[in-house]
Amino acid sequence: MAVVNSVSGPLDTADLGFTLMHEHILVQSPGVEANFHVWDRQQEIDSAVAKVKDVMARGVSTLVDLTPGEARDIPFVQEVVRRTGMQIIVATGVYFYVPPYFQSRSADHAAELFVRDIQEGIVDTGVKAGVIKCAADEAGITPHVEKALRAAARAHRATGVPISTHTHAASEVGLKQQDIFEQEGVDLGRVIIGHSGDSDDIDYLRRLIDRGSYIGMDRFGLDMILPTDKRVATIARLCQMGHAEKMVLSHDASCYFDWFDAALVRQTVPNWHYNFIPDHVIPALRQAGVSEEQIHTMTVDNPRRVFERQGAY
């Protein structure tokens, strides 16, 4: 039996079930609430509980919350877990806006903090991180991003916990992330190159897969980046080519997201929520010729395999 750290404690990977591999419970700008007070926390917790219960009713039993370390609010997530019973795995690591604290210190120091989140727990919450988040965006591998990627790689090798990334797919930065991980001795089969589903360039996606990584088809609902029909057609094509075993599905959605006004988000990307994959995407994949077995592989088996590969090396 393999066990993964979740918010409610150790979880048998056999019990993960239908898993959304890249979501967020909340995404807030670090430091803003603590200094300006901009939200009603209890109201947002109640709202998050309702949204999580909704997706559980659709058969989803695990959410992977890839909020980077500097932006987490673990007590908020703990209350959502207590009130819903959802299995939630949270991350350590940093985003591509690498905080100045980390910019001026070594990759090994950052790696030590990530390892502490995984082995001892996140500050005084008692919650241990179960996945390592890192990111590179359109600007590519800047010196600070490179340091964060190397820190993630070293924390991964020290703990065996998988890496899951943010990318800017149009600039093919996933391949550059793989280069850094390879230099650090990482087995690319233990890495998910995230936001790959923002691209319908089969050649790019195949190059990522050919090096052994999983690809995150994980921004369903963000139609302004790539419309749903193109995201679905790309997955169907890769399934035909025999790559179902390398894809995981998700939305990158949140219950609370402070980067934009909530009403504007609802209006601009109305499908960007946890229910869109069970309600719309899975039926659309069936229509596009993806088999039940391939859907099960992408939603249940692949997440389990990602978390079952364990051990430091």
Ligand SMILES: [Zn+2]
């Ligand atoms: Zn995300």
